[in-house]
Amino acid sequence: MIMLMFSLGADLIVKETEVKSNAVITPEHNYANRINFAFSRLGYERIKPEAFYFGVEAWYVLTYGPTPFERTIGEAEARVGYNLFFNDEDRLTPIAGVGCFKDFVHHQKQGLVYGTLGVLYEHHFSHLFDLGVNLKVLGGADVGRSRWGSPIWGYDISVPLTFHFGEKGNWDFRLEPFCIQMFGHRHTHSFGGGQSAFGYRF
Numbered sequence: 001m002i003m004l005m006f007s008l009g010a011d012l013i014v015k016e017t018e019v020k021s022n023a024v025i026t027p028e029h030n031y032a033n034r035i036n037f038a039f040s041r042l043g044y045e046r047i048k049p050e051a052f053y054f055g056v057e058a059w060y061v062l063t064y065g066p067t068p069f070e071r072t073i074g075e076a077e078a079r080v081g082y083n084l085f086f087n088d089e090d091r092l093t094p095i096a097g098v099g100c101f102k103d104f105v106h107h108q109k110q111g112l113v114y115g116t117l118g119v120l121y122e123h124h125f126s127h128l129f130d131l132g133v134n135l136k137v138l139g140g141a142d143v144g145r146s147r148w149g150s151p152i153w154g155y156d157i158s159v160p161l162t163f164h165f166g167e168k169g170n171w172d173f174r175l176e177p178f179c180i181q182m183f184g185h186r187h188t189h190s191f192g193g194g195q196s197a198f199g200y201r202f
Contacts, residue, residue: 037200038196040195042057043197044056050083052082053080054081057075073102074102075099075100080097081095090121090124093119093121098116112152127164129164137155139151139153148187154183155180157179158178159176160176161176174196176197179191
């Protein structure tokens with residue numbers, strides 16, 4: 001009788017352990033692509049883990065001053081790189097790219113054509129929230145009516161906060177404060193602000 005009870009108890013312990021073990025192993029969805037879209041922003045990124053990265057994006061931001069929409073800035077950029085993943089929580093993507101930046105001030109339209117090197121970093125805190133830091137160094141020449149003075153160097157740093165939702169967590173809403181500073185031969189210009197957009201991963 002004692003041996004029978006011991007056998008049943010051991011069997012229950014083994015089965016319970018198997019159930020718990022199976023419950024822990026829950027693979028997360030691995031997505032290869034992400035699009036982001038808003039009234040003033042549209043872009044695509046290839047985010048497949050341990051694979052070639054490609055991204056293209058265009059955006060503009062309206063800012064207010066003494067004259068409405070006095071400083072409107074916009075950018076279009078294409079970039080390539082490689083997605084490195086660590087511990088299933090951290091994504092680090094070294095990138096290189098080309099783009100154009102435009103500053104609209106009254107009737108003067110200062111433009112910049114540039115090349116860029118940088119890194120995109122994102123930490124996955126939970127299935128609901130990611131936090132990242134993007135840093136790019138820019139170098140190029142000015143175009144347009146106003147002249148900042150070539151060559152122009154600068155940097156672009158942003159902090160994307162991504163909130164996931166949906167049954168599979170593949171929808172998201174992103175807030176992204178940024179700071180851009182340009183150093184021209186004759187002028188230095190700083191731009192600060194924030195962007196927002198919805199995203200969909202697939």
